[in-house]
Amino acid sequence: MALIKRAMVRAFTSFEAVFEYAFGQRNNPFVWLGALGWYFYWIVAATGVYLYIFFDTGITDAYASVEYMTHEQWYAAGIMRSLHRYASDALVVVVVLHIFREFAFDRLRGRRFFAWLTGVPLLGFIYICGISGYWLVWDQLAQYVALATTEWLDTLPVFGEPIANNFLNSTTLGGRFFTLMVFIHIFGPLFMLLLMWVHVQRHSAARVNPPRPLAIGTLLALLVLSVVYPAVSQGPANLDIVPAELGLDWFYLAAYPLLDIVPGGQLWLYFFIGFVILAVLPWAPPAKPAPAAEVHLDNCNGCARCFDDCPFGAITMVPRTDGEAYDVEPVVSVDNCTSCGICVGACPTATPFRRAGPLQPGIELPQLTIASLRDALVEAAGRRTGPARVVVFACDMSAVDCIEESDTRGATVVRLPCVGMLPPSFIDFTLKRGHADGVMIAGCAEGDCHHRLGNEWTAERMARRRDPYLRQRVDTRRLLLSWLPRGASARRRRALAEFRAALKELDRE
Ligand code: HEM
Numbered sequence: 001m002a003l004i005k006r007a008m009v010r011a012f013t014s015f016e017a018v019f020e021y022a023f024g025q026r027n028n029p030f031v032w033l034g035a036l037g038w039y040f041y042w043i044v045a046a047t048g049v050y051l052y053i054f055f056d057t058g059i060t061d062a063y064a065s066v067e068y069m070t071h072e073q074w075y076a077a078g079i080m081r082s083l084h085r086y087a088s089d090a091l092v093v094v095v096v097l098h099i100f101r102e103f104a105f106d107r108l109r110g111r112r113f114f115a116w117l118t119g120v121p122l123l124g125f126i127y128i129c130g131i132s133g134y135w136l137v138w139d140q141l142a143q144y145v146a147l148a149t150t151e152w153l154d155t156l157p158v159f160g161e162p163i164a165n166n167f168l169n170s171t172t173l174g175g176r177f178f179t180l181m182v183f184i185h186i187f188g189p190l191f192m193l194l195l196m197w198v199h200v201q202r203h204s205a206a207r208v209n210p211p212r213p214l215a216i217g218t219l220l221a222l223l224v225l226s227v228v229y230p231a232v233s234q235g236p237a238n239l240d241i242v243p244a245e246l247g248l249d250w251f252y253l254a255a256y257p258l259l260d261i262v263p264g265g266q267l268w269l270y271f272f273i274g275f276v277i278l279a280v281l282p283w284a285p286p287a288k289p290a291p292a293a294e295v296h297l298d299n300c301n302g303c304a305r306c307f308d309d310c311p312f313g314a315i316t317m318v319p320r321t322d323g324e325a326y327d328v329e330p331v332v333s334v335d336n337c338t339s340c341g342i343c344v345g346a347c348p349t350a351t352p353f354r355r356a357g358p359l360q361p362g363i364e365l366p367q368l369t370i371a372s373l374r375d376a377l378v379e380a381a382g383r384r385t386g387p388a389r390v391v392v393f394a395c396d397m398s399a400v401d402c403i404e405e406s407d408t409r410g411a412t413v414v415r416l417p418c419v420g421m422l423p424p425s426f427i428d429f430t431l432k433r434g435h436a437d438g439v440m441i442a443g444c445a446e447g448d449c450h451h452r453l454g455n456e457w458t459a460e461r462m463a464r465r466r467d468p469y470l471r472q473r474v475d476t477r478r479l480l481l482s483w484l485p486r487g488a489s490a491r492r493r494r495a496l497a498e499f500r501a502a503l504k505e506l507d508r509e
Pocket residue numbers: 033034035037038095098099102103107108112115116117118119120122123126196199200203205206207208278452
């Protein structure tokens with residue numbers, strides 16, 4: 001499995017490099033796939049509400065009302081119809097990519113299983129909503145979808161009477177099933193929204209909105225497509241005639257041609273097996289859970305910064321239990337904590353300067369304490385002499401593999417699970433105590449932190465916009481923030497070399 005994931009990561013990173021070049025790191029659509037899913041959902045919902053105003057929900061007049069929208073009112077309802085169609089197709093594309101990407105980047109195992117597991121039924125909902133939508137146009141494609149779907153459903157041993165009988169010819173046609181489809185097409189998306197909300201429940205500050213330039217650009221692209229290539233119907237349905245040639249929507253209806261070669265019952269079985277495999281992937285193989293963050297109340301002042309910064313909603317603030325004068329204290333949920341350490345970077349008591357008593361902050365990772373991090377820093381820094389010595393704080397996920405000490409003379413690497421674990425006081429400490437001439441923080445690409453928010457919070461802390469701030473006395477010319485995707489070794493090394501050259505220049509001043 002690890003090999004497959006590695007190959008997929010390589011494929012994604014090379015493909016995404018092109019998009020990064022075109023859109024910039026911040027607006028790279030690949031790092032916003034989940035948010036784009038939400039965005040397309042809202043476009044589909046808004047256009048759907050508009051279409052509903054003009055849509056006739058009876059089977060006899062449905063087609064005519066869609067034709068009116070497409071041709072008579074092409075400038076408004078027609079465009080809305082096309083937007084509705086294309087945003088639904090785009091939703092499928094981004095969600096499929098989202099699934100592959102979350103899998104490849106291993107954001108589903110261990111305590112992160114929840115989003116994956118709740119995503120699996122979402123996939124089913126997308127298809128139910130999409131397929132029922134095709135039905136409503138009541139053109140020849142709808143006729144094909146209605147007949148194929150009902151015949152396929154009839155292979156399940158749940159319906160007393162074959163429901164496909166409703167669509168055998170125009171005399172058996174009843175509005176009952178059609179009305180049911182209208183109902184499903186309206187209430188399906190509402191349930192889907194509920195499930196989308198559940199899907200991101202374990203994420204604090206879930207990224208459900210793409211950045212504005214990406215949102216505007218995507219909408220414009222859909223609009224242009226809608227005007228140049230409007231969605232149209234395929235001739236009125238007529239149950240007495242078998243449609244000769246149909247244009248299928250491969251985003252939603254790709255499985256239908258399979259029904260010609262695979263018996264319906266067998267196809268259900270394949271889908272069922274596929275869904276089960278998808279659902280168990282978070283445990284293939286099971287992740288070894290790292291210990292969760294631990295709270296040390298003796299050193300906690302209840303400031304709640306750890307609560308604010310935890311990306312996985314693993315911290316709750318509860319009334320104080322130790323009789324200290326503070327109102328609240330943090331409690332870590334072992335079930336939700338992914339051991340990213342970002343809460344440690346947020347804690348104002350995690351400062352390496354402290355001399356009195358043992359160095360123990362209000363919250364920390366038992367497997368990588370702040371005291372051991374300080375020791376690692378001092379030890380690593382001691383290995384370098386000469387001009388422009390740099391300490392690189394590199395995250396395990398995207399940076400450590402890129403910066404080998406052997407090929408970065410003058411630099412030394414201290415690894416962290418996430419750069420968000422680094423309290424800004426460590427930069428001050430490193431420079432002030434002469435452990436290095438410069439500090440490089442090397443983490444994941446913007447918007448694509450493996451631990452969701454580590455690089456974003458770090459950038460804000462270093463820019464003195466988020467607590468705990470980097471102290472004013474730190475010369476920020478001696479600090480380099482390097483956000484790059486996985487595998488960008490050459491770019492990392494180039495950034496480091498340029499930084500060292502700048503440090504040498506600075507020392508000459
Ligand atoms: C309508 C469909 C979907 C939408 C709109 C959607 C949206 C999102 C959003 C907004 C996030 C949070 C991103 C962040 O804040 O960092 C997310 C995370 C995630 N989604 Fe989806 N998603 C959908 C379907 C799926 C499906 C079908 C799967 C897999 C079967 C899936 C798996 C995941 C995983 C594994 C994460 C990351 C969890 C983590 O970081 O711990 N999603 N999704």
